[in-house]
Amino acid sequence: MGTNGSVEQAGTPEDRKPPSDEAHSAFTPPLGVPYPPIPEDEHPTSEFAVPRGLKTEAPAEPEGSAFTPPAGVSSGGSTTGQTPLPASPPTPSFPAFTPPHGIPVISLTKEVPWQDRMRTMLRMPVSERPAPERVDREDETGPAVPRVLDLTLRIGEILLAGGEGAEDVEAAMFGVAYAYGLERVEPTVTFTLLSISYQPSLVDDPVTASRTVRRRGVDYTRLSAVFRLVDEITSEGITLEEAYRGLAEIRRNRHPYPSWALTIASGLLSGAASMLVGGGWLVFLAAAVGSMLGDRLAWLASARGLPEFYQFVVAAMPPAAMGVALSFSHVQVQASAVITGGLFALIPGRALVAGVQDGLTGFYITASARLLEVGYLIAGIVIGVLSVLYLGLQFNPEYLNPEEGFGRFNDPPVQIVASMLLALAFCVLLQQERHTLLFATINGGVAWVVYGALVYTVKLNAVPATAIAAGLVGLFGQLLSRYRYASALPYVTAAIGPLLPGSATYFGLLNFAQGNMDAGISSLIKAASLALAIAVGVNLGGETARLFMKAPGATESTGRRAAKRTRGF
Numbered sequence: 334m335g336t337n338g339s340v341e342q343a344g345t346p347e348d349r350k351p352p353s354d355e356a357h358s359a360f361t362p363p364l365g366v367p368y369p370p371i372p373e374d375e376h377p378t379s380e381f382a383v384p385r386g387l388k389t390e391a392p393a394e395p396e397g398s399a400f401t402p403p404a405g406v407s408s409g410g411s412t413t414g415q416t417p418l419p420a421s422p423p424t425p426s427f428p429a430f431t432p433p434h435g436i437p438v439i440s441l442t443k444e445v446p447w448q449d450r451m452r453t454m455l456r457m458p459v460s461e462r463p464a465p466e467r468v469d470r471e472d473e474t475g476p477a478v479p480r481v482l483d484l485t486l487r488i489g490e491i492l493l494a495g496g497e498g499a500e501d502v503e504a505a506m507f508g509v510a511y512a513y514g515l516e517r518v519e520p521t522v523t524f525t526l527l528s529i530s531y532q533p534s535l536v537d538d539p540v541t542a543s544r545t546v547r548r549r550g551v552d553y554t555r556l557s558a559v560f561r562l563v564d565e566i567t568s569e570g571i572t573l574e575e576a577y578r579g580l581a582e583i584r585r586n587r588h589p590y591p592s593w594a595l596t597i598a599s600g601l602l603s604g605a606a607s608m609l610v611g612g613g614w615l616v617f618l619a620a621a622v623g624s625m626l627g628d629r630l631a632w633l634a635s636a637r638g639l640p641e642f643y644q645f646v647v648a649a650m651p652p653a654a655m656g657v658a659l660s661f662s663h664v665q666v667q668a669s670a671v672i673t674g675g676l677f678a679l680i681p682g683r684a685l686v687a688g689v690q691d692g693l694t695g696f697y698i699t700a701s702a703r704l705l706e707v708g709y710l711i712a713g714i715v716i717g718v719l720s721v722l723y724l725g726l727q728f729n730p731e732y733l734n735p736e737e738g739f740g741r742f743n744d745p746p747v748q749i750v751a752s753m754l755l756a757l758a759f760c761v762l763l764q765q766e767r768h769t770l771l772f773a774t775i776n777g778g779v780a781w782v783v784y785g786a787l788v789y790t791v792k793l794n795a796v797p798a799t800a801i802a803a804g805l806v807g808l809f810g811q812l813l814s815r816y817r818y819a820s821a822l823p824y825v826t827a828a829i830g831p832l833l834p835g836s837a838t839y840f841g842l843l844n845f846a847q848g849n850m851d852a853g854i855s856s857l858i859k860a861a862s863l864a865l866a867i868a869v870g871v872n873l874g875g876e877t878a879r880l881f882m883k884a885p886g887a888t889e890s891t892g893r894r895a896a897k898r899t900r901g902f
Contacts, residue, residue, distance in 0.1 A: 478515065481509075481515055482515075484580065485520070488505055488559060488562070488563060488580065489502050489505060489527045490544055491555060494548060495549075495550070495552060495555060496556075497687075498694065498696075499700075502520075505563050507520055508563055508566070508567045509563060509566050509576075511567070517531060517532045517534075522699060523698050523702070524698070524699045525545060525547075526544075526545055527546065528541060528544075552588055553763045553765045553769075554586075554588070556822065557766055557769075557819050558583045560818075561819070589766070595628070596625050596628045598761035598762050599678050599758070600620075600622065600625040600628075601621060601758040602674075602677060602758035602762065603623065603624035603677060604616075604618065605751045605752070606830075606831075607620040607674030608751040609755065612667055616659075616670045619656075619666075622655060623671060624674065627647070627678075628648065628678075631644040631647060634647050642713045643713065645714050646713045646717040648717070649676075649716075650717045652674065652675020652676070652678075653675065655672075655675075656670075657722065661725075669836075669839060669843075673835045674835070676835040676838055680714070680835060682826070682830070682864070682867065684706055684710070685704070685864055685867070685868055686825070686826070686829065688702075688706075689704075689872060690868065692704075693872050719842055726846055743785070743789045749782060752778050752830075753774050755830045755831050756773055756777025756827045756828055757774045759777075759826070760774065760823070763827060765823045769823045769824065773823060774827075776809050776813075776824055776825075777830060777831055779828075781832070783798075784798050784802040784831070796859075799866040800869060800870040801870065803866065803868075803870025804871070804874035806829055806874060807825055807877075807878070808875070808877055809824070810822075810825035810871075811874065811875045812878055815878070821875060825871055825875075832867050833863075834859070834861075834864055837856050837859045837863060841854070841856030841860060842857075
């Protein structure tokens with residue numbers, strides 16, 4: 334109620350009527366007296382308010398925000414009467430505020446192969462690893478963690494079973510998991526077991542999965558296909574379902590060469606190796622026939638379920654038998670070249686290089702297992718060759734003479750052609766893709782040219798000459814793999830074939846069969862030194878190639894990190 338400019342109090346008269354005289358306050362006007370008007374400029378004053386008459390400083394220019402539209406763009410939803418937003422100041426070259434698209438993450442450049450990027454991250458401490466780059470996918474929730482871990486393990490299984498080094502297998506597993514947003518992952522690779530652990534945060538329980546590698550097979554075509562799949566996952570951001578379909582297609586693909594082609598390639602390899610050490614066309618045919626018979630016997634033993642040790646025993650017998658038979662004949666041929674050619678096809682150079690590489694990069698358990706496997710396979714070769722040589726010496730010990738050796742056979746045109754034919758046959762045995770045959774063949778020829786120049790022209794010892802030639806093989810293989818964005822194995826493994834210590838191994842075994850233990854041990858030590866020189870040279874060549882490549886995400890002040898499990902002095 335109220336008149337004459339009085340303000341009407343909210344509420345009904347019944348609500349404003351006090352129930353009794355006790356409810357009246359000293360500040361309440363009596364009944365019939367109007368309430369005084371409320372001043373329009375009455376506001377509560379804070380102790381932080383600026384007194385009247387005191388000028389304040391001009392406010393600083395507001396900082397940009399992710400929610401502020403850039404200059405020249407009108408904000409939607411403006412109402413009438415609102416003051417338009419002031420134009421944003423020009424953006425400096427290095428803004429101090431958060432850009433509208435968010436803070437950029439540390440990114441490893443994708444202009445280099447994924448194995449270099451992931452190897453760089455594996456050698457980083459966990460606290461320094463950049464967050465995974467988020468790829469826009471249709472499924473915003475992301476794939477399930479168990480499925481990502483399963484895909485990662487399956488890819489690692491194919492790589493490890495195909496002979497890839499442990500560090501590259503870990504890099505592939507790390508890259509796949511990282512591509513699907515699993516940041517805190519730790520893959521672990523041993524010779525027969527793969528495991529990966531993912532922990533979402535420090536307070537969450539980790540999720541761990543493992544897979545056992547039970548079967549091993551040599552198929553570099555499948556290995557290259559897996560490398561391309563990992564590149565698509567890490568660089569192109571394909572979905573998990575697409576990755577599973579690609580992996581299933583890789584598993585369904587048949588080998589590029591049939592079994593009869595592998596048998597012929599085995600014969601060509603042994604024949605080329607016999608010509609490399611001085612054999613003629615008759616020796617070439619004898620070595621080829623013996624190697625093909627051994628290959629068929631090994632396939633038969635494999636079909637019967639015999640272990641690989643016995644497969645090597647039976648595969649080593651036919652070449653040795655062909656050499657002994659030729660030594661009994663009256664034909665003037667080098668029987669030693671036949672047996673040496675057969676040994677070239679059996680020496681496990683691929684496993685030896687992989688074992689030494691794992692040891693040099695800090696994977697000592699895997700390296701020990703690989704080298705132990707090499708020891709078992711060489712023991713099978715020794716048993717197979719020694720048994721035949723011992724029987725041959727019982728009939729006529731005069732025809733097998735380790736003193737004859739191969740002399741200083743030096744026929745560069747024949748040896749270069751033989752070395753390239755050997756590398757080509759090795760490529761077929763490794764089931765390589767056809768577009769890699771030419772590069773690997775040329776790499777093998779270059780390796781023998783370097784070795785021959787150092788040994789026959791410079792008169793350098795065979796061990797350092799082998800290491801230098803193998804180093805060039807590893808260097809060229811790494812460069813070719815970086816150019817092709819593929820694995821280095823197809824360009825390296827076959828190219829080291831001409832450098833394998835077949836003759837030293839044969840003469841060591843022959844001396845053992847004749848009871849010359851000192852000479853036999855000396856020859857086998859030389860063979861072991863040559864094999865170690867090949868492995869170290871290949872690894873050193875690959876590391877040399879990486880030294881001249883810019884590490885992904887590295888600056889000029891940061892050096893190249895050491896391997897994962899080394900001290901890194």
